[in-house]
Amino acid sequence: INVDALVKLRGELKDFAKERHVKLSYMPFFIKAASLALLEFPGLNATTDDKLENVIHKASHNICLAMDTPGGLVVPNIKNCEQRSIFEIAQEITRLMEAGKRQQIGREDLVGGTFTLSNIGAIGGTYASPVIFPPQVAIGAIGKIERLPRFDRHDNVIAANVIKVSWCADHRVVDGATMARFSNRWKFYLEHPSAMLAQLK
Secondary structure, eight states, X not given: OBOHHHHHXXXXXXXXXXXTXXXXXXHHHHHHHHHHHHHHOGGGSEEEOTTSOOEEEOSSOOEEEEEEETTEEEOOEEXXXXXXXXXXXXXXXXXXXXXXXXXXXXXHHHSOOOXXXXXXXXXXXXXXXXXXXXXXXXXXXXXXXXXXXXXXXXXXXXXXXXXXEEEEEOTTTOOHHHHHHHHHHHHHHHHOHHHHHHTOO
């Protein structure tokens, strides 16, 4: 995914965010783009029961983020991402990261997740084979932003900011075409962040 426009937008917003005591990484944009895409593909924002007799579509986008802490990997979630601004999501990430460093993430932050994103780029990763976090039905792993050569529309080689994403879905519930369409919509929002911002409430 070419994230040149996203890199530019974050650069423009960093000082504005800092004035409001918000640490603005790329993760809030990744999460908000996922939430907007889930509005179009609600079947991915779902959970199953142990025997796979029921699939429950969730109205709230409680997006989990896998987090490396001194006590090991934890997967807290940010509640109601569909109702939050990018800055509000950023504030929640900061709160969870600080709690994780102290190993004080509460139970309320660990339950009720509906969809997961893992930022393997935070430790230098590019590709992964993410494992679904039951009882959810889909997960994504986001690689680091790399400066790589790409062709522009005139076939000139240019430097571009690129990320790679790996998806995994429970094919008993989600078919590959749906996962691919969701991924394309998520990609669209990251490559055209103005479209993402235009839909914020």
